Amino acid sequence: MPRYALLIEYDGTPFAGWQAQADQPSVQGAIEAALARLDPGYAQGARIAAAGRTDAGVHATGQVAHAELAKEWDPFRLSEALNWHLKPAPVAILAAARVADDFHARFSAVERRYLFRLVARRAPVTHDRGRVWQVLNPLDIGAMREGAAHLIGLHDFTTFRSTMCQSNSPVKTLDEIRIDQVAIPKGHEYRFHLRARSFLHNQVRSIVGTLERVGAGSWAPDRIADALEARDRAACGPVCPPQGLYLSGVGYPIDPFEAGSA
Template identity: 55%
Template sequence: MTRFALTLEFDGTPFFGLQRQATGPSVQQAVEEAVRATTGEAVTLHAAGRTDAGVHALGMRVHVDVAKHIDAFRLMEAINHHLRPNPIAVLACDAVADDWHARFSCIGREYLYRIANRRSPLTLDLGRAWQVPQPLDADAMHRAAQALVGRHDFTTFRSVHCQARSPDKTLDLLSVKRAGEEVQIRAAARSFLHHQVRSMVGCLALVGMGRWHEEQVAEALAARDRAALGLNAPSEGLYFVRALYPSD
């Protein structure tokens, strides 16, 4: 039995999330079926993180255990062949140690959120960015975001369906910058609560629109109450960028 680590890129638009769902297609199901078509084996995919319906990935790390003797390059090529026409690609495939785990060995995760700050309808980025037509003050958003960096009780920014044992998380990075018509928010931490990134982005967008003053983000955090959340940003602008491991 060989454990293979895969790096996935996917467009989350047609999926009900990364994890298998009884109600619709998932990234996990598509990859597991592609591995089975390649090896004849039923496998279980384990991922560095879970993504909701409509969330994308640039470098999601996952692993599967395969009994068939096959080298990593051939496995990657075959999985990519069988994944068509799903919008999923295996970017890298490596044999790893038996005790390496995509989720439990991970020591850091990074997300990107894209806001298309323009009035014209989206064409190329439709479904891949959140369109906000009113002007956004990215500098004010960045200043407000710094109140969330560090270790805090993120109850306000946590989904009511979150299964984490504790709302306490350490946010290592939350930055906001403008790149032309796009406002980009980057978040990095060892782990995140369910909907944490989207909830933080929604409140920062309110600051950028001028509907919240900068201090309200800190006030919402201190409230430790989901009712204090101003806005939960939609899923289409969120990307899982990368997972970090001790070897990195």
């Protein structure tokens, strides 16, 4: 059966997360319902696999999944057909690509990239409501960058790991944390870019929530190193809410969506 990679964007607000659930709406369920209009296998319960399972309320601009179909499709026609059947759900197939039979959206990935958007201003957000985390007071970006530097590299991230995490090991390599500051009307947006081969459950939200405490002046930057060394969930700062988090990209040895990559 031909296998296709799908590049996916979605607003996670109305969903209980990526993963299909019997009694709640999910992004996976929406895409599989669209596929069921095109392919008999999905009408009978076939499943797609994704690079990462985002939680309820988390968004994506670069999620990747793969699907096996009963017949060959022109990738452009496949993405157009899926987008038609996805309406009105806030899910879009940005691109589709024919891939090798051994391509796996999750297991073939060599890196994942997340963006977290944090807005600091007194007035409520309007256009970005449900898509950013808002705090009222400005943050010290220099202090947050200093604190974030302690997290780069290979570490035991038990402190920044949900107690519900199912990963076999808390040891991960965090390749990058970049924090940018953008002026907005009467405030600032802070954008946290994190990159790693894989992440623990709630790792990004735990890190950003803790760095916000540094930026607010409640934590000294060096306390991040102490929290990491503690290897104790109780040493973590607050876990920030999901609405500011985006799965922004997934890296593969060969980009399946790059022209001529096959």
